[in-house]
Amino acid sequence: MKMGKQIGSSLSVLTVSDLARSRQYYREVLGFDVTDWWAERDGLNGMALKLHQAPEGFTPVPNPPEAGADTGVDVQGYTDTWAGLDSLYEEFKSKGAAFAREPVVYPDFGPWKEFVVEDPDGYHLAFGGIDGARAHASIEPRIDAGIVWVRDLERAVERYGKLIGMQAREEDRYGHLHLFRLDNGTSLMLDSNGMESVPVRENGAPQLKLSTHDIERAKSEALQHGFEIALDIQRLPSVSYFNIRDEDGNVLTITQDIHSS
Incomplete structure (x- = not known):
């Protein structure tokens, strides 16, 4: 039996000359959530990086431009709409970000709109996207x-x-x-x-769904942490699940996908 999704996210690793300076830039200028482990914007599935201090004597080497291009790209980010992209650009600009490329539209690629930010070591972060069919809706589909x-x-x-x-x-x-x-x-x-x-609700439908790779262990942990079992483990050919309830009557579904080997 194969487990469910085994790779949840990936992070680009950037070796930087001054870790404190880079952390400050990513936090204060680019709005990243910076911890001792990573720097991320919009979660680990948004734009996520690991910043590593370069060893003594090593100079960071950003990617060179590809053939026919004038700017190399080290990390590529995508936005769903040009409105979101423009908002991101204005945010970065207001905080003093350095730009390796101002916003430009490439008509033959969607059209595709993109700008490129440069960090203190010369790494280039490109942000771009296609303004597709969802442009007419002001509420984002997420x-x-x-x-x-x-x-x-x-x-x-x-x-x-x-x-x-x-x-x-x-x-x-x-x-x-x-x-x-x-x-x-x-x-x-x-x-x-x-x-x-x-008043506490006595009955209610699940409000959230969480996933696990070990449903028996998940049930045991939920009980240990003070949740009660609202529906015991149900086993179907493609998924197993159970419901838990907190002291405020909120119900959550915990699921484990079943994959045939």
């Missing part, structure tokens, strides 16, 4: 966050953090709500605003 209403925010943050194996960070707390920034670029939002007098 879910930014799943919202779970809770009564005791501190307790819920601790419980959900353990469930999904993520540490709660102070910078992700916004008053009455807390964000867990998930690996696929979405967020889990726990919100306690105005929940003190709201």
Whole structure:
């Protein structure tokens, strides 16, 4: 039996001459979430990098331009619409980013619109996209966050953090709500605003779906972290799943895809 998706994301590795300087640039100018492990914008499935300090005597070597091009590209990012691309450009420009190429439209490729940012070591990050059929809609076709209403925010943050194996960070707390920034670029939002007098729901449909590679272990861990089993493990030919409920009546489905060997 083969497991489900085994590669969740990938990161480009950039060797930099001054790690502190690069981290500051990516955080303050390009708006990346920078940690000791990576720098990412819009989650690990957005644009994700690893910044490594170059050893003494080594000079970073960005990619050269391909044949017929004037600018090399080290990391390529994609946007769904030109409106999103233009917004990103204006954000970077307002924060003093260096541009190796201003926005340009290539009519023969979609058309394709792109600009290129340069980091302190000369690495080039290209951002581009095709303004396709979705350009008429102002709402983007993606879910930014799943919202779970809770009564005791501190307790819920601790419980959900353990469930999904993520540490709660102070910078992700916004008053009455807390964000867990998930690996696929979405967020889990726990919100306690105005929940003190709201009764706990006794029955409800699942609000979120999470995946696991070991459904028996997932059930055991959910129980350990204070969730109750709302529906025990169901086994179908292509998927197994069970439902859990938190103390606020929120129901989540945990699934494991089954692949034939």
